Amino acid sequence: MDDDYVEAVLALVEDVPAGRVTTYGALARAVGTGGPRQVGRVMALHGDAVPWWRVVHADGRPATCHGGTAVDRLREEGVPLMARGRVDVRATEVS
DNA sequence: CGGATGACGACAC
DNA sequence: GGTGTCGCCATCC
Numbered sequence: 001m002d003d004d005y006v007e008a009v010l011a012l013v014e015d016v017p018a019g020r021v022t023t024y025g026a027l028a029r030a031v032g033t034g035g036p037r038q039v040g041r042v043m044a045l046h047g048d049a050v051p052w053w054r055v056v057h058a059d060g061r062p063a064t065c066h067g068g069t070a071v072d073r074l075r076e077e078g079v080p081l082m083a084r085g086r087v088d089v090r091a092t093e094v095s
Numbered sequence: 096c097g098g099a100t101g102a103c104g105a106c107a108c
Numbered sequence: 109g110g111t112g113t114c115g116c117c118a119t120c121c
Contacts, residue, residue, distance in 0.1 A: 001118085024103055035117050036103040044102050052102075063102050 001045075005034065009042045013050040018077040020094045021054045021087055054079075060086040 008031045016022050024036040024043075031039070036058075043052050043063075053070035054077075056062050062070035062085060071085040082088055 025105095028103085037101065037117055038103095040102045041118070042102095047102075055102080057102090058104055065102055 005031065005038070006042050006046050009039055010046060010050050013043075013047075013052065013055055016051065016054045016094050018051075018054075019079055019092075021056050021074070021079060021089065021092050022094050023056055023058050023089060025058050026093065027055065056087050056089065058089065060089045062087065 009027055012027055012030055013022070024039045027039045028034060028036045039055075043050075043055060047055075051073075052063060053073040056070075060082070062068075062074060064070075068085075071081065074085075074087065075081055079092060080088060
């Protein structure tokens with residue numbers, strides 16, 4: 001595994017301010033290499049060190065792992081949640 | 096080396 | 109709008 005790649009992804013996630021979110025695809029594009037799935041793997045392995053709940057799917061669904069803890073954290077940070085705890089990605093995603 | 100799997104994404108129905 | 113299918117890339121079996 002590329003620790004370099006991991007560091008790049010984690011850095012980008014840490015750079016996401018509270019109240020804002022980003023998507024796996026966006027991260028993958030930002031890093032340049034690999035794909036959304038690689039980003040997902042990185043989060044699964046080393047995501048415990050970063051605000052992983054600010055990383056959502058392209059359709060606005062929060063990471064469904066951890067038993068839905070993400071929604072609570074997002075709401076607490078002031079992220080505007082839509083019906084069923086979905087995020088308006090187009091409005092909330094980091095530019 | 097071939098096939099299955101996954102914190103994904105886009106498209107068709 | 110929910111569900112199914114296919115494509116993607118790295119890992120695991």
